[in-house]
Amino acid sequence: MWDYTDTVKDHFFNPRNAGAVKEANATGEVGSISCGDALRLTLKVDPDTQKITDAGFQTFGCGSAIASSSALTEIIKGKTLDEALLVTNQDIAEFLGGLPPEKMHCSVMGREALQAAIANFRGEVWQDDHEEGALVCKCFAIDAVLIEKTVRENNLSTVQDVTNYTKAGGGCSSCHEGIEDIITKVLAERGQTMDHQQPVPAVTPAKPYAMTNVQRMRRVERVIEAIRPQLQRDHGDIELVDIEGNTVYVNMIGACSGCQLEAQTLGGIQQRIVEDLGEFMKVVPAKLREQLVQIGG
Amino acid sequence: MADIYLDNNATTMVAPEVVQEMLPFFSEQFGNPSSMHSFGDKVGRAMKQARIQVQKLLGAEHDSEIVFTSCGTESDSTAILSALKAYPDRDEIIITAVEHPAILTLCDYLEKNEDYVVHKLRVDKQGRLDLDEYQDLLCNKTAIVSVMWANNETGTLFPVETMAEMAHAKGVLFHTDAVQAVGKIPLDLKSTKIDMLSVSGHKLHAPKGVGVLYLRRGTRFRPLLRGGHQERGRRAGTENSASIVALGKAAEMALEHLQFENTQVKAMRDRLEQGLLAAIPNAFVTGDPTNRLPNTCNIAFEYIEGEAILLMLNKMGIAASSGSACTSGSLEPSHVMMAMGIPYTAAHGTIRFSFSRYNKPEEVDQVIAVVPKIIANLRKMSPYWGENGPVADPDKAFAPTYA
Known part of the structure; x- marks a missing residue:
């Protein structure tokens, strides 16, 4: 099911200004019946003030098409034609509290109906300036027609290029196969083939560390300081030696050194550090590092 | 309910x-x-x-x-x-x-x-x-x-x-x-x-x-x-x-339950279909009604769109599905409807009701009571629908600019 906002649902179940306006003097008819969304907008415009005194819609379409039509009429009533022309599809979507990416075209249709109706009132002919394709990138609502046009006009040849130019593919990345298909098609027209020898993309940590190195070191130090009195009671102690990446090197001193429970103690300390920092850290006896260096060296 | x-x-x-x-x-x-x-x-x-x-x-x-x-x-x-x-x-x-x-x-x-x-x-x-x-x-x-x-x-x-x-x-x-x-x-x-x-x-x-x-x-x-x-x-x-x-x-x-499916379930399906077609003008069954599964009925409601119908049905607690483009986020209505040459104004308004042996005969009556009103309400908003039926020559009366 679509994730419609409560406002979308309200405007669908209780549409405002449904039906044609009586004695309308401006009409805009837009949409595509093959896609399943089409809208007739009728306006009553005061010829002297150029104000929209009434607006009505008749829509063949889904829930969000009807809600967008309803929202449009609410937004433009009372506005002058020039003010109304400033209304964007984003305004309609925002009025509704947002629309799913697959449904953004419903708000575009609303804006276009408005432009067509105003052109009709002014005795002009409105021309559609864009063609809509199948939705490829759902994260940024970019369709195939736009991607293909951008690839062709800019001689693009990689998914990364397409992301840089259009944002498509820059989110969850699951549409990359679809983008590659479009690139392959356009390249084929030029007698070229796509380069499949690109290296695997560099992996960047999903979540950059929340802390700088200095901050992390101070936090570790604080946790260890808090633990020390406990160890000292058992005639032992612990010394922080170094922190390297996510590894904390420590020296166990006194009764703790060589204690049978050393591993357990270290485990407990590690647990405290991990909990405090909220990221994974390893606590290792410093003597192990020396051994490792020797083996490695 | x-x-x-x-x-x-x-x-x-x-x-x-x-x-x-x-x-x-x-x-x-x-x-x-x-x-x-x-x-x-x-x-x-x-x-x-x-x-x-x-x-x-x-x-x-x-x-x-x-x-x-x-x-x-x-x-x-x-x-x-x-x-x-x-x-x-x-x-x-x-x-x-x-x-x-x-x-x-x-x-x-x-x-x-x-x-x-x-x-x-x-x-x-x-x-x-x-x-x-x-x-x-x-x-x-x-x-x-x-x-x-x-x-x-x-x-x-x-x-x-x-x-x-x-x-x-x-x-x-x-x-x-x-x-x-x-x-x-x-x-x-x-x-x-x-x-x-x-x-x-x-x-x-x-x-x-x-x-x-x-x-x-x-x-x-x-x-x-x-x-x-x-x-x-x-x-x-x-x-x-x-x-x-x-x-x-x-x-x-x-x-x-095979026999039950082909008698009782089929009877519920048939009664729903007949009830809806009798109560709603400009609606027709798609597919081959003489040679089909006993549980399935697919009805095209002309001049309105399926997702809107489904949302209204859902509000009344009725679950069905549609062949409209909007329900799947695609640009075309169901390829099955297109292959059969169903016009766009009907293909987008197709609703599939599919039964199982767990449905009850009284549910059929409840659906028949609700659906005609939903269809009528949506048609009131449709540019293809006039006072009491489709406008004359619908394709010419409403010919939107492609967008």
Whole structure:
């Protein structure tokens, strides 16, 4: 099911200004019946003030098409034609509290109906300036027609290029196969083939560390300081030696050194550090590092 | 009013008896059926029984012809890709224009990226095939024919038994995606020439995530998943034993209820259809009403759009589905409606009501009471609808600029 906002649902179940306006003097008819969304907008415009005194819609379409039509009429009533022309599809979507990416075209249709109706009132002919394709990138609502046009006009040849130019593919990345298909098609027209020898993309940590190195070191130090009195009671102690990446090197001193429970103690300390920092850290006896260096060296 | 579920071609409720049957396999019966101890042995025996239960429902000759998979889509992919590997000198595939995406998308991919020739049989306005066209396409280049037994949107049945005979006469393998037919109409595969058949558990009151590929003994086969010896090496991967046991029980119950499905369930479907058509003008049944599944009815409500109808129905607690573009976020209405030549103004307004044996006759009355008002309310908002019916010459009266 679509994730419609409560406002979308309200405007669908209780549409405002449904039906044609009586004695309308401006009409805009837009949409595509093959896609399943089409809208007739009728306006009553005061010829002297150029104000929209009434607006009505008749829509063949889904829930969000009807809600967008309803929202449009609410937004433009009372506005002058020039003010109304400033209304964007984003305004309609925002009025509704947002629309799913697959449904953004419903708000575009609303804006276009408005432009067509105003052109009709002014005795002009409105021309559609864009063609809509199948939705490829759902994260940024970019369709195939736009991607293909951008690839062709800019001689693009990689998914990364397409992301840089259009944002498509820059989110969850699951549409990359679809983008590659479009690139392959356009390249084929030029007698070229796509380069499949690109290296695997560099992996960047999903979540950059929340802390700088200095901050992390101070936090570790604080946790260890808090633990020390406990160890000292058992005639032992612990010394922080170094922190390297996510590894904390420590020296166990006194009764703790060589204690049978050393591993357990270290485990407990590690647990405290991990909990405090909220990221994974390893606590290792410093003597192990020396051994490792020797083996490695 | 309790919610009414009329979307059983999408998925079905897991039968309570089936849930009971599978529960032990999440707890004490956790063994791996391949293991050499009693933990595994008990699970292995339960799976053997499930295999026999499915064999009986399909009317297969041997229980070893039943290969458990993860879903209908896996069964479909396995069947087609197996045929292409087993017959490397053949590069043509015959399907229909109205197959499920599990077949269509795969074949489009094979055509585009692997140079196979895919023939899509056309359908007429009632969704019926032209067997002469089919006969002409069968040749020694055909690797496999894949034709659905029943259409998921309209319920229209294809003559797959005849088509399998025709394929065999030309030495061609025949597969059928029967996920909508199994459990709804009687099957007897041993008396047919069908080589492979796909089943989906969740369409017949088993859980999601389990399916079957029926594989006639002796059929040349190449597995999709290679690995362990599960399913006699034809589908590697540790078995989903709880769901397989569940599917066995569901198959047994489906067989017991076949008559009920074709009498009582069919009667509910027919009454709903007649009731809606009598109360609503400019509505018609799509597909072939004389030759279809007993549980499915697909009605086109002209001049309004399906998603809007579904949202209104949902508000009234009624679940159904639509062939409109908007419900799937695509740019075209259902390919099944387009293949039948249903005009856009009707195709977008198609609603599928699909029953199961768990529906109640009184639910039919409740739906008939609600739907006409919903349709009328939406039509009031439609640019194609006037005071008391469609505007004269609708396509000319409203001709929007393409956007």
